Amino acid sequence: MSEDVFILGINMTKFGKHPDLDIQDLGAQAAMAALADADVSMGDMGILAYGNLVGQTFGQQLQKQIGQTGIPVYNVQNACATGATALRTAIMAIKAGECDMGLAVGVEKLAGAGLLGAGGGGGSKDGHHWEPSGRVGAVATTDGRIGTQQMPGTFAQVGMEYLYKNDYEGTPFELFAKISVKNHKHSTLNPLAAYTKEMSLEQVMGDMMIAYPNTRPMCSANCDGAAAAVVVSAAKLKTLSAEQQRRAVKVSASVLTSDPWQEACQVLPDVNTLTRVAAKEAYEQAGVSPEDLDLVELHDCFATAELVHYDNLQLCEPGGAVDFFESGAPWRDGSTPVNVSGGLQSKGHPISATGIANIWEVCHHLRGEAGDRQIEGAKVGMAHVIGLGSACGVHILESSAA
């Protein structure tokens, strides 16, 4: 295996509404803070990997604000895995020996965009003359008439499918709502989360229904935010200060997958197989097992998604995600704390920032710098993201002091 790579510095902005900051402001805020956290400068960077999905901006625009040094910029887009993809791009450049330090940035402005993927579908083709078009010769829009193509309903079906396959006999709505209660409770300790309000089961279930069984607080919150990370090679790290070495976090595994063909993937995106494949490869790369994880930040874009990833990431026995959740394991005082940041449901989901922000959360704990929400003695953590279409990023991180 090629050289080890470490996170030298990392930062996320407060997630939420930033009406006075544009995309470059947000990106610059995270990037400059990550560089300061690493105690290095733009002059040390050998690569910039940049992700911004909805805003369609480029890393070169960010360079104009923080330093134009002529280094290669890789502008990446990979749905909700964009941030993880940017980070992985910088890691690959170091592993390839092209440079010894790199910067990855993910930024998004979404506040006011409504619920992720809900509404705002393509223009209706309903006209006065039925005219077949596209690969299925549709004479009218299919979204809403042949199932749903929107995110809340898609991920609702992902969770319901898991319950069907595992012969669940309880009440799906209540089960999934309880997962959201957990994450909203966790968020009360995270000052950077967009929403930090505890919610009761009654409040979660009584809120506006978006796509059964997901109510509004069970959906990821659209918001503004950015996150950035400075990565460094092991050899370069050895030349840096003792303090930099102490705070550096080892990237024990960095994996990116796409969705392999499955029988039903043409009708319901398969977010399971690519996550399972990524997790398996990550555990092998890192040489750790699920029991070694002190915390996990997984892609709870909807409460229904969190459940299936307990299983996909091997946090429980195959088919045992419901029992795992009901045992209390994923609560912050449980055996495998999941989404102690509050998750996407409370922290927010500024798409391209998400895949670096979850790494930031894990690093924060591994460095022992997470304050009130510190998972005591955390040494190993996992960060997972899924982008529909699909892309999955899994990173396993380890404290240098370990």
Added chain:
Amino acid sequence: MSTKTQIPHVDYLRLGDRPHLVANECTSCGARYFDRRNACASCFGTDFREVEVATEGVLTSFTIVAFAAPGVPVPFVAGVIDCDGTSVRGNVINTEPDDEHVKLGMKVRLATTSLGTDDDGIEAIGFGFEPAEGASA
């Protein structure tokens, strides 16, 4: 019935006396696709044949969409139906859209529904799945 009075919502819906769905099946590996594929996503083969998809199946997942794009009537039930081994995406229709009437594992069958008539007098016909007779959910 004139063939010009009706048009299917999508080309994989076949109308007539016995409405049903068809799929493009890879002759190498048997993977089925409702849309046109340049090559098979499973085995990369390029030879396909048209096959009929079973009209009865089991609801293996669903959601009740309450919040959708403008122009899409809500609530509606979107689901995945296992039609004898072929997974199909469709709405569950002709029943109340709530979790009392729609259950995981319920038996359903293909049903057609009108999408309206255009200026030429042609009626577009869509499909969904309705609870099958005798299904106790």
